[in-house]
Amino acid sequence: MNVHIEVRRVNEAGEERTRTASIRDVARAADVSYQTVSRVLNDHPSIRPATKQRVLDAMEELRYRPNQAARALVTSRSSTLGVILGSRGEYGPTSSLAAFEDSAREHGYWVNSAYLRDTQPETIRAAVEHLRRQSVEGIVVHAPQVRVFDILAELDVDIPYLGLNTAERGIVELAEDQMRGGKMATEHLIELGHVEIVHVAGPQDWIEAESRMRGYLHALSDADLPTRAPILGDWTADFGYRAALELSHRLDFTAVFAANDAMAVGLMHGFRDVGIDVPRRVSIVGFDDIPLAAHSWPPLTTVHQQFAGLGRRAVTELLRLINADDAPPLLASVEPSLVVRASTARAFGHQ
Structure with a gap:
């Protein structure tokens, strides 16, 4: 692409500084309307392939990065999921969270997390508010104590959420x-x-x-x-x-x-x-x-x-809640299995 636009501004000291490109800058560089750029960002099916490619080339040329917060206001979708963690450092939660993040990325989502230092109502309320400010579309709660879910129920959380380790508001299996x-x-x-x-x-x-x-x-x-x-x-x-x-x-x-x-x-x-x-x-x-x-x-x-399977299952189930999808999911089993090694033997006296 031959068109190159440098977006600059002058600060109060008279120094010239490069500013972040806007959607209108991209529109001018691609010679389209800013509405067309918006449709490309939202993957609208009506855009012709050649036009879409021209807009994408302009974005790359200008190093344009969409403002996720602004897109969330327009589309009501932030492409962000939240996690509330009641413990950290342990192998299980860490492994499940890593798989959850990987699976979320495969579905086009980022993940924000909030750690509970205790289970006081104000701490849980603050975690929910933190994630709400990030415009998360849904929340997975990996908290070990029953009272966390009792408090969440009292808060009447208006964002879809589920628990990984409780049958109530969670994945029963x-x-x-x-x-x-x-x-x-x-x-x-x-x-x-x-x-x-x-x-x-x-x-x-x-x-x-x-x-x-x-x-x-x-x-x-x-x-x-x-x-x-x-x-x-x-x-x-x-x-x-x-x-x-x-x-x-x-x-x-x-x-x-x-x-x-x-x-x-x-x-x-x-x-x-x-x-x-x-x-x-x-x-x-x-x-x-x-x-x-x-x-x-x-x-x-x-x-x-199956910690990794648990994380992937959580993404699938949470997206079903977000999208109000009642179709039965096609999911791999995450049932536990026994691994027999050398620490067990026939009972003493029953050899």
């Missing part, structure tokens, strides 16, 4: 997968002949912890085995280590199901330090299948979660 995974882990231990099984759970009021605990209890109930009060942990390997030291004083069990891999690795470390063999004396199952799980000693039997 994904919430059920947590319980199914906990049941799967416990059933594996039962099949190996374990009768006395301890559960080291996650923190109270965390949705995943509650769901995995329910799976554990259902499996014991179905097998008509005795239940124990779960030990409430904090997801850390340090807690698992301390729990192992305490449990070693009363070896009235042969297996432990830990609600996440970090606590499971800590348990194995603690038992090893006091001379308790894993898995010949105590079998251990974790949950999540973090990369470290395959390289712990012994390698950890665990429930593998």
Whole structure:
């Protein structure tokens, strides 16, 4: 393209500075109306290919970048999704968010996020307002506590939103997968002949912890085995280590199901330090299948979660909410699966 326009202005000091090109600058360079440029930006089907290419060439020549905020006002579409995070740094949420962002980009959307430092109503309200100011079209809530969703319901959020880990205002199948995974882990231990099984759970009021605990209890109930009060942990390997030291004083069990891999690795470390063999004396199952799980000693039997699939599923479901699409989605399964490694064996005394 031979036309070149330099858009300049003079500031108060008399210095000449280049300014950002506008839609009218693009129209002049392409010799079309600014309405035609707008139609090109919005991919209107009535534009002839040659005209569209001329406008695109002018945009490239002028380094024109559409003003997303202005486009949102005109089209009511910002091509932006929001995420509210109740925890960060953990492998699961980080992996799901990365997949969510990748899938959003494939659908032409950007992602803005807001992290909750606590679960006070004003903090949650501020997160929603922050995302609303970004003109997000929908919000995914990856928050662990039930009360976050209770507060969101009270706020009467007028933007489509869903939760990744709750059946209420969320993806029911994904919430059920947590319980199914906990049941799967416990059933594996039962099949190996374990009768006395301890559960080291996650923190109270965390949705995943509650769901995995329910799976554990259902499996014991179905097998008509005795239940124990779960030990409430904090997801850390340090807690698992301390729990192992305490449990070693009363070896009235042969297996432990830990609600996440970090606590499971800590348990194995603690038992090893006091001379308790894993898995010949105590079998251990974790949950999540973090990369470290395959390289712990012994390698950890665990429930593998489809974190990437969960993120992609969230985008699909959120866009269905935004577009009010009632058609059934064609989605790949994100069900958990059991990965059997060397941390589990036949129950002690049942070799």
